[in-house]
Amino acid sequence: MPQAPDPSTALDAELAADLAEREARGLYRRRRIVQPRPGARARVGGREYVNFSSNDYLGLACDPRLADGLREGLTEHGAGSGAAHLITGHSALHHELEQALAAFTGRPRALLFSTGYMANIGIAQALVGRKDAVLEDRLNHASLLDGALASRAKLIRYQHADADDLDRRLAAFREKQPDARGLVMSDSVFSMDGDIAPLAELATRCRAQGACLMVDEAHGLGVCGPQGRGAVTAAGLGPDEVPILMGTLGKAFGSFGAFVAGSETLIEHLIQHARSYVYTTATPAPLAASALRALAISREEDWRRDKLAELIQAFRAAAEAHRLPLMASDTPIQPLMLGEADRAVALSRALEAQGYLVQAIRPPTVPDGTARLRITLTAAHSLDDVRGLVTALAENMDHEMDTR
């Protein structure tokens, strides 16, 4: 009998082949050790860079007031929560943050989740099952897709930002399953494109067809609307139009965690049924204290959004003057479309050599042939940072043309 190969070795051999293939296709991902510094800076390998890759849109992640919140929370509550929210992990700080988030989003209640990824998994899994359908924008964040898959409902994807296509697909589903539940899920600000979903139109179609709309405000809260109340509020929509609102605390709010806001009944249902809520340890309470500080800052310091708007305008004007391949975005997410993964990676490396961290985004995060540089602006950048970046981009792209 032939000797069976050592299973771990055989597995390693298969995995190594897969990794090599990934590398050959320019899709290999590597981490680096990064130390965030104030002023949208980051230290990597002993060198300081201007960071154009973080989602810290309001420049709060390094704000001393958030650190003070953490420290005070730590003194009162310790480093760990010790249990899930339904056991003994739910602290007064968590509770206060939930109430503040409900008020901020104009909804009766909010429920904290450990991460946005877990919130999206939990929402879909708790609300729909085998007979139902989840309808999603083609460019939705991976966590929304994974939520639909975890729910076992039928996943139907509609064309990007296309309410008519959603309408047709909803109608087709309704015809087959008149009594089943239809859950429509969309990013508000699309994470890799920076454009905003047609929220009012989505809401109208959902209402007409008896479907339920959930909007993921991971990149909208803190950034869009007065006081940073989000793209849904900025579009004039409330709980009747968008009954399920999800937001994260690790991006514009510079902290960590996520939440769902909605009706009393919705939140009670999620507490009973969302497995990613029930079966996990509550985030440390001090994080809630830092998020509370961030929320207050977002309400009080509109200058951060004014500054962002100014930087966005300056970036776009300068990039247009150099004919850089801008995408249609008014948000701090300003991608440059490059197409091939190799090209995006080469440009990202060239910028890094000049002191700028700009992430290349490749498939499968974005569709094939749409690799890009994802440039993110924050209130902590200066006009000079932005002008310097555009100059470096233009030089590198000219050079790229010359050497082609």
Ligand SMILES: *Cc1c(COP(=O)(O)O)cnc(C)c1O
């Ligand atoms: C980042 C992100 C998430 C996940 O949130 P985390 O708190 O980082 O897990 C969910 N949805 C969208 C659109 C995101 O960009």
